Amino acid sequence: AQSVTQPDIHITVSEGASLELRCNYSYGATPYLFWYVQSPGQGLQLLLKYFSGDTLVQGIKGFEAEFKRSQSSFNLRKPSVHWSDAAEYFCAVGVGGSYIPTFGRGTSLIVHP
Amino acid sequence: SAVISQKPSRDICQRGTSLTIQCQVDSQVTMMFWYRQQPGQSLTLIATANQGSEATYESGFVIDKFPISRPNLTFSTLTVSNLSPEDSSIYLCSAQTGGGLRNEQFFGPGTRLTVL
Numbered sequence: 001a002q003s004v005t006q007p008d009i010h011i012t013v014s015e016g017a018s019l020e021l022r023c024n025y026s027y028g029a030t031p032y033l034f035w036y037v038q039s040p041g042q043g044l045q046l047l048l049k050y051f052s053g054d055t056l057v058q059g060i061k062g063f064e065a066e067f068k069r070s071q072s073s074f075n076l077r078k079p080s081v082h083w084s085d086a087a088e089y090f091c092a093v094g095v096g097g098s099y100i101p102t103f104g105r106g107t108s109l110i111v112h113p
Numbered sequence: 114s115a116v117i118s119q120k121p122s123r124d125i126c127q128r129g130t131s132l133t134i135q136c137q138v139d140s141q142v143t144m145m146f147w148y149r150q151q152p153g154q155s156l157t158l159i160a161t162a163n164q165g166s167e168a169t170y171e172s173g174f175v176i177d178k179f180p181i182s183r184p185n186l187t188f189s190t191l192t193v194s195n196l197s198p199e200d201s202s203i204y205l206c207s208a209q210t211g212g213g214l215r216n217e218q219f220f221g222p223g224t225r226l227t228v229l
Contacts, residue, residue: 036220043117043205043220044156090155099209099216100146105155 002027002093004104012110013081021076021107023065023091032094033074034101035065039087047089050074061085086111115140115210117221125227126196133192134224136206141186144209147179150223151202159204162189196228 003026013019025031032051036044048059055067065076074091088108092101116139126132136145145162160168160181168181183189193200206221 034218041222043222045220046217049217099218100144100158100161101218102158103156 002031002095002102004091004093004102006089006091006104006107008107009105010108010110012112014112015083016080019076019078019081019085019109021089021091021109023074023076023104024072025074025091025093026072027093027095029095030069032099032101033065033067034092034094035059035063035074035076036090036092036101036103037061037087038090038106044090047076081109081111083111083113085109114217115142115208115219117206117208117219119204119206119221119224121224122222123225123227125229127229128196128198130196131192131194132196132226133190134204134206136189136191136221138187138208138219140210142208142210143186145183145189146207146209146218147181147189147191148205148207148220149202150205156205159191162191193226196226198228201226201228 005024034049035047038044047063048057050057050067057065088106090106091104094101118137120135147159148156150156158171159174160170162168162181162183164183180192203223203225205223209218
């Protein structure tokens with residue numbers, strides 16, 4: 001079965017600094033990969049997804065992620081963090097034809113002014 | 114896209130009672146799901162709500178505890194039965210739109226359940 005690991009429970013950055021959130025997956029074939037964001041009291045919002053093709057994926061809100069097959073990773077990046085980016089970030093993997101995501105434990109992003 | 118609403122947004126229930134959560138999607142969708150997010154944890158898929166037939170439950174979840182209805186393509190309910198404090202969680206409704214590589218999964222705002 002597929003699984004997702006987000007090794008960082010909390011990440012603290014200063015506003016304007018760059019950000020990288022780590023995600024590693026376990027699956028025998030090429031998975032479908034997702035990053036979601038959950039703001040306090042809000043539902044999950046899809047930031048970006050990778051199904052195939054270009055391994056560098058652009059998403060909403062200035063986020064991007066890079067699929068690295070050799071490292072089984074799909075790290076999320078943003079060059080300059082804004083205070084409004086403070087939220088919980090979930091990496092997810094989907095397999096098969098249903099694309100139903102299996103979620104990692106999440107990384108809480110704290111942004112200092 | 115799809116906009117999903119859930120009712121209630123939160124509730125406090127007594128042990129042994131039940132809570133029914135409603136999920137409404139603003140457009141017809143093929144697949145609807147229910148997830149549980151326990152405090153400080155990730156999302157765990159409870160079941161796929163099938164229109165006109167019994168829901169498909171994931172390992173560790175049973176129909177007697179989590180009965181689900183889906184009478185049409187835009188609405189579903191999840192009941193959490195015989196509540197215990199361990200059921201205190203956020204319950205999220207989700208729906209898929211599109212197909213194949215255009216597939217996208219949307220989530221409702223969640224229902225925060227506290228069991229005393």
